[in-house]
Amino acid sequence: VKGCVIFSSGFAETGAEGRAIEDRLRETAARTGIRIIGPNCLGVFNSFSGFYGCFSNTLDRVFPQAGPLSIISQSGAVGSHIYWLTRDRGLGLRYWVSTGNECDVDAAECVSFAAEDPGTKVIALYLEGARNGQRLVSALRRAAALKKPVIALKVGRSEVGAIAAASHTASLAGGDAVYDAVFRACGVYRASSLEELVDVAEVAAQGRFPKGPRLGVVTISGGGGIMVADEADAVGLTLPEMPADAQADLKAVLPFSSPRNPVDITAQAFNDLDLFGRYLDRIVGCGAYDAVIAFFTTVAGSPTMAPKLIEALGKVRESHPDFPIIISMLADAALTRRYADQGYATIADPGRATRAVAALWQLAQGMAPVPDAVPPSPVPAGEYDEVRSRALLSTVGIPVVQGRVATSAGGAVEAWRAAGQPVAMKVAAAAIAHKSDIGGVALGVDGEAAVREHFERLLAAGKRHAKGSAVDGVLISPMVTGAVETIVGVNRDPVFGPVVMFGLGGIFVEVMKDVAFRLAPFDEATAEAMIREIKGFPMLDGVRGRPRADVGALAKALADVSRFAAAAGDSLESLDINPLAVLPVGEGVLALDALVVPARR
C-alpha cells in the first residue's frame, strides 16, 4: 500500500486525545513511507483516470468532465462547492483534492504536484491556514515559474473567522495579512470569494493574458459601460480613450454612437447585428488596449440574435487569436458553451468581468523577483535597549541619528551644546525597553537649565524602574525636523518567518491601520512598491506643499531591514524602528529610535 485516504473525523480537530491519535498516524506515515491524505477529509478524485476516492455528494449527479483545472481545498465541502461552480460553467477538471487535517500530505505538496503535472494548466486553492510556510512558498513559486496560474481563496480574515478556521482543521495559521504578502511574493491571485475564485480560474484557463492594465469596453448600453468603468477604477485598470482614427471610423459607421471608451454601439445593434463584430474588431485591433470587455447582456442569450453574433465573434477571434476578451452576458449553458467554443470567456456580471481582467493582469505580471538567499547571521542574545539596538542597526547599514550617552548633567549639557539645537533625551538602561511608559523620554529640550533638569529627572526615573540593574545614563540626540515619520517593523510569523511591516507614524498606523507587509528578504523595487501601497503615500510625495521625502533612501532602508531580518531568521523575535524619519529627497533617512527583541532561546 503506497497511499491511503482517511475520511474519518475525530482527530486533532476534537482536542488532545484526537491529536495524539493523529500524531501516531503521522509517525506511521513517516516510518513506512505510506502517504496519507486526511484524516477528516472528503478524499480525492482524478477525472482523467476515473478514480473517485471520495464521498462528495456531487458525484451522485454526474461525473466530472476532464479539463485543465486542479482544485486543492483544505475543506471538503468548500472544495465540492468550487468544483460544482466550475462544472456549471463548463470548466473541465484535472485533480480534486481535499486535504483535511493534513497529518501527512498538505495543500502545499498538492500545489507542487499540480504545478509539475503537465495536464494541469490552472490551480484553484482554498486555504484556511498553512503549517509549513516555507513549503507553501516554494510550491507557489514553483507554480509561478512553470507559468501555472494559482488563484487562492484564503479565509479567516476576521477575528471570528480566524478562530473558526483554527478550530475547523486544527491548523496553526499565520496572520492573515501575512498571506497577502506571501501571495504577492509568489504571483498568486488572492480571490475574495468562491465566485471570484471560479471566475478567475475560468478566464485564466483560456490562456490569454493582458500585457498591461489598459481596458477597452464595448457595450450595447451606456449603463454596462459605466459599471465596468466604476469597477476598473476600483481595481486599478485604466480606460484610455480610443485613438482618434478609430473613433472616426466608428462614427462613420454609426453617427450617434459614442466611441470614446466605453464604446457604446447603442440599441442600433438590434437593427444591424453586423455592428457587434465591426465594433469589437476595431476596438481590439486599435492598439490602445490590453484587454476588452464586451457588455452584450441578454442580447447574447437571445435565440434570434445569438447565432449571427456568435458567427461575427468567430471572425474577430480569427483576426486576434491571443487577445483577452471577456463577454459580460446572460445565456443558458448550451449557448454559453458556443461562445466558449469560439474562444471567448463569459462572465455574467460586468463588475466581476472587470475584476477578472485585473486578476489576469496581476497573474500576467508573475511573481516578485525571488530574492538572493541571505547568509544566516543570528542576532546576538541578550537584552537590547535603544543604544544597543541602534548600534546593531548601524552595522547593517541603516542610518541612525547620532547620539551620546551622558553620565552626568555636565556631560548632558556638553552633548546639547555639541548638537547646536534642541535635543531628544532618553534614559539609557538595558533593562528598560519601553522608555516612554516610565516617563523616560524628553523631546525638544533646549537651554542649559532645561537639559540639567531633564537629565536628573530621567536618571531618577530610570533608577526607579531598572530594578537594581544598571542605568547607563541619558542618551542625547539632536531633534530632527522637516521629516516624515514612518514606522518599520519586523515580526517573526510562526509559519512564514520574518515579515517586514511598513507604515506612516502615529495615527496612520494606530488609527487607520494603514500598513503594508512583505516576506523578508526583498529588494529595493519591492520595497518601493510596498511604500506606494499605503493610502498615506501622498504624505511622502509632497502633499500640501511639503518637500518630497527621500523615497529611494527609504526603500533601501526597508530592503536592508528585510535582509537583516532574513539573516537573523529565528534568532529575531521582533524589531521596531519607530520613528524612521524620512528626510527630503537627497537627504536620506534616519532611525530616531529602535528596539531589537531577540528570540527567547
Place this chain on the structure above:
Amino acid sequence: VKGCVIFSSGFAETGAEGRAIEDRLRETAARTGIRIIGPNCLGVFNSFSGFYGCFSNTLDRVFPQAGPLSIISQSGAVGSHIYWLTRDRGLGLRYWVSTGNECDVDAAECVSFAAEDPGTKVIALYLEGARNGQRLVSALRRAAALKKPVIALKVGRSEVGAIAAASHTASLAGGDAVYDAVFRACGVYRASSLEELVDVAEVAAQGRFPKGPRLGVVTISGGGGIMVADEADAVGLTLPEMPADAQADLKAVLPFSSPRNPVDITAQAFNDLDLFGRYLDRIVGCGAYDAVIAFFTTVAGSPTMAPKLIEALGKVRESHPDFPIIISMLADAALTRRYADQGYATIADPGRATRAVAALWQLAQGMAPVPDAVPPSPVPAGEYDEVRSRALLSTVGIPVVQGRVATSAGGAVEAWRAAGQPVAMKVAAAAIAHKSDIGGVALGVDGEAAVREHFERLLAAGKRHAKGSAVDGVLISPMVTGAVETIVGVNRDPVFGPVVMFGLGGIFVEVMKDVAFRLAPFDEATAEAMIREIKGFPMLDGVRGRPRADVGALAKALADVSRFAAAAGDSLESLDINPLAVLPVGEGVLALDALVVPARR
C-alpha cells in the same frame, strides 16, 4: 392619447440639436397632459395585464411570471439584465420601466407609482443620475413610509464612470457621495452590483426581516462558516456564541460537532439527514439570533439528499414562520424552487448570502427620522471674510472663538495681553477670503515684539492683495490647545441642495478622504451617526491616552449647521468651518475659522 413611449434615440444625448427637439417634446407633454416615457428608452412592460410596450430582446424567449417586484431602470439594457437575473431565480415581476432620457416621466415618479401600487412589494432601482433631487427624495421616503423596500444600484462612482453616465442619458448627476447620503436618509439599500441588487430584492420579497444584527450560522463545513464569519465582520453583523444550553443540547446529539457559532454539523449530516432539521431548529429557536444562514452547499442540490432535507426544512419553517433564514446552496432551478416554496431564500455564495442579511437589517431599520421643515432664512448677500462669517455662525448657535480686530500695533498688543496666552493673528479684509494663500496668517504668536512685527507684516500683505478695497485690520484670537481639529463643510449640490460634510482636520480629509455626508437638515442623532461613521473616529474617542472629545457638543454643532444650511437653501453656495476645534468632554466646540460663500445671484 394619454401616454406614449418613445424608443428612438437621437435626442439630448447627441448634443444641442437633439436637446432642442427633446425640449419640444417636454413642452408638448406639459401643454397637452400626454405623459411621455423616454425618449431613448426600451419602453415598459406590465406582467399582470400582459402589456409589452418595449423592444427588450428578453421577451423573445419567455414572458415574465407575475410577482411582487417592480424594476425601474434608467438604462433599458441594464433593466433587461436585472429582469433576466430575477427571472432566472424565480422572482416574479410586477412592473418594468426603462426611463431613458426622462423628458417627462422620471425614475422618481416611477418609484412613487410603484410605492403606491398595492401589487408591488419590492422596488429595484437602477440609477445613473437624478435631475430633480427633491422629487427623488420624496418618492423614496414615501416608499419607506409604505414599507416597500427600495434597493438601488447607483452607478458613476468613478470619474470615468461619471463622465460616461453624463454622456449616456445626458443627465446632470449630483455628486456620487451625495447619493449615499440620500439613500441613507431614505432607508434605501445601495447595492454595489447587479447581482447584489437581485440578491437583496429576492430575499426582501420574502418579507422576513431581522430585528437586529445578530447572525447565527449553521454549516456542514467549517469552511462555509469561516467565509460567513469573514463577510459578517466586513458588513457589520455580529456572530455571538450559542447559549450554553443550546450548545449542550447539540453536543448531546453529536459529540464531535462544534456548536459555538458558526455551528458545524460536520459531514456526519450525510449519515444522518435528520441532523439538518434538528440543528437548524435549535439555532433558530435559541433566541440569540436575528437571522440565520445555513451553508448546505451542493448537499442541498443532491437528488439523493434533497427530498429529506426539504421535508425537514418545511417543519422548521412551520415552527418559525417569520424568522429570516437564507440557505447558501447549489442546486438546479427546479430544486431551488422547492426550497423557495418552503419559505427559504437561497443564495449560492455564502459571502453574498451574508451581505444580503446585512442589507435586510439595514432595510428593517427604515429611513432616518424625517427632519422638521426649517423656515427659510436666506444668507444676506455680499462678501464674507472670516469676521463676518464668524458673526453669522454665532447667530445660529455655533460657538466661535473670541476675536478682536486690531487696527494698530498697539491695539494688537493689547488684544494679545487680554488673551493672556499665545494668539492667532489673521488679516481681516472683506476682499481676502483665503488668507493663508497670501501669507495672511500667523499662529502661536507670543511676546510684544512678535505681535508688533506680525501685525505690520500681515497688514502689509493684506494691503498688497486687497486690490484697493478696505483692509479692516488684524483679527486676534487666543490659540486653542488640547482640541481635536475637525472640518465641517456645507456644499450646495446642484440636484439635492445643501449637503453637510464632516471629517477630521488635516491629512484625514486631504490624504485619507475620510469624510461623511448627510443631506441638510438633520437632527443630533443623525449627526452622531455621521461622526461615528468616519474611520478616524478613535481620534475623538480618546485614542492613545488623550481625553475624549465632546462628541455631544460636536453633534449639536453639526445639526445646527445642517439647519442653518437648510434654512439658507439656494442662497448659500458653501460654508467651511476649518477647523472646528472639539474640546474634551464637557468643554464643547469652538469654530476657529470659518468662511461663508453666498450664492451668486
